[in-house]
Amino acid sequence: MLRLAGARLLDERDRASVRAALAVDPVASCMVAARIDALGLDPWRLGGELWGCEPRGRTSRLDALCFAGPNLIPLQGNRSALRAFADRALSRRRICSSVVGPSEQVLGIWSELELDWGPAREVRAEQPLMATMGEPMVLPDPLVRPVRPDELDRYLPAAIAMFIEEVGVDPRAGDGGASYRARVAELIATGRAFARFEGGDVVFKAEIGALSHTVGQIQGVWVRPNRRGHGLGAAGTAAVVDRLVRGMGRVASLYVNSYNVVAKAAYRKIGFGQVGEYATVLF
CATH class of the missing domain: 3.40.630.30 (Gcn5-related N-acetyltransferase (GNAT))
Incomplete structure (x- = not known):
């Protein structure tokens, strides 16, 4: 099994790799992709940092992504990557108001953060993510x-x-x-x-x-x-x-x-x- 390097700050040089990673699940990554589409990867403009992990020796592909800003949003990553993201998050004062994203990643990183950041006010562990590509099957309200x-x-x-x-x-x-x-x-x-x-x-x-x-x-x-x-x-x-x-x-x-x-x-x-x-x- 390939080992993951520590989490690192991504920048404009990583744009192609970031886009490829976000495209794996565009619905789940919408919150982060929207920021990057509009603002790029510079932390000052992005309003936060985008962290990534890749297997050692394979720097052309990102295996894990996490946005750290007003919300902490872990998008992809196995246990090792989530631990690396948690280590980076714990190296500074908490500024986010929530951890949100795909449940496997959120609950995984929270297990690493809870001892230091907890207790949480509330953990919503199951939130169905829904999507549609078609026109609505309910007549839209013309007054909206x-x-x-x-x-x-x-x-x-x-x-x-x-x-x-x-x-x-x-x-x-x-x-x-x-x-x-x-x-x-x-x-x-x-x-x-x-x-x-x-x-x-x-x-x-x-x-x-x-x-x-x-x-x-x-x-x-x-x-x-x-x-x-x-x-x-x-x-x-x-x-x-x-x-x-x-x-x-x-x-x-x-x-x-x-x-x-x-x-x-x-x-x-x-x-x-x-x-x-x-x-x-x-x-």
């Missing part, structure tokens, strides 16, 4: 549209409510919500936040959180509580899928908590099928 920049203040309360419900913490904690507001404003400005408004209020929302050259990952799907159970979630998500598949020529993907039976059923009805499994460790 991109949010305009001047609608930020109307959209933001729904985004905050979704975040608290999904993540379990208030995104306004710490800086009064300035950083979260800036992130939402960026999604709106790039045409990746979608909503249905009724009487000035958001009753459905969703975002394209990551957009690589081939895949778009949907996030933040939310329906106002008093409107749930009426099909707004499925029809609204179908509208975003339609925008991704027909409008942008991308595969539409998302991941969902395994216990969310209602959401999984709605996504399957739209046309999503499970293509993998994610896990998330929340701090």
